[in-house]
Amino acid sequence: MTRAVSVEDRGFTLGDGVFDTALALNGVMFGRAAHLDRLCAAAVAIGIKVERASIEAAVDTALTSEPSIIRTTVTRGSAALGLWPAQPGEPTIVVTSVPWSPALLGQPLRLVTATVPRNERSPVSNLKALGYLDHILAAREAAEHGADDALILNTGGRVACTTIANVFVLKDGRLATPPLREGCLPGIVRALVLELAPALGLVVDETPLLPGDLREADAVFATNSVRFIRRVTTLDGITLPDRARDVLEQLRMALLARAEAECGSDPRAVN
Incomplete structure (x- = not known):
């Protein structure tokens, strides 16, 4: 599914967000719990209030039977100009998937x-x-x-x-x-x-x-x-x-x- 991200999103304008990259095989993200634990902890560390269930749901939509690299990005969302927004918007969650090949394993x-x-x-x-x-x-x-x-x-x-x-x-x-x-x-x-x-x-x-x-x-x-x-x-x-x-x-x-x-x-x- 394709969706637009606002040009006012703080991830785009200020790099205000966190991300995670994981390997998925057979529709299963390897080390899923550890990856999402780390991502959620990182979001908390920079003050982004995001529901883990929302991240889980977004990840599920990106998983397929094909071997893939899953990148999950969480930003503070869109907000008025200023470094620390008085009223932050809803967090943005973007999950992308690109093909993965076993040729990446073991390369010197x-x-x-x-x-x-x-x-x-x-x-x-x-x-x-x-x-x-x-x-x-x-x-x-x-x-x-x-x-x-x-x-x-x-x-x-x-x-x-x-x-x-x-x-x-x-x-x-x-x-x-x-x-x-x-x-x-x-x-x-x-x-x-x-x-x-x-x-x-x-x-x-x-x-x-x-x-x-x-x-x-x-x-x-x-x-x-x-x-x-x-x-x-x-x-x-x-x-x-x-x-x-x-x-x-x-x-x-x-x-x-x-x-x-x-x-x-x-x-x-x-x-």
């Missing part, structure tokens, strides 16, 4: 370090807010350097994330990823990896990471809800070690098994 990842920092002190650093210009500029830097994505550091020079993913480091049986206070998003697949890792014999550690930690790791990978796990092969043109391929494969298979159990299909086998 080349990173360059962005010059644009992530402000870990910002009140929206842990939210998927609509104002994504910093990440857009970082993605432009990556493209200009022939890389797939950019590694974003926070204002302290520590690892925050990539433009679209969380970052993990494997070293001597220890799995490390930046804690949320470093400015990264609470990724849904990030949480799943942290949940699944101990059963594979890995010690999990949410700890600050420096760029040098990536160069000295046994393996580095990035996670998000559309691509699951991508091994980082290079950083700033330097080849990173690949000494934990078996562990990465175990993590990848555990994620695929979780998706198959929830959605009824192995993501690798969908058409």
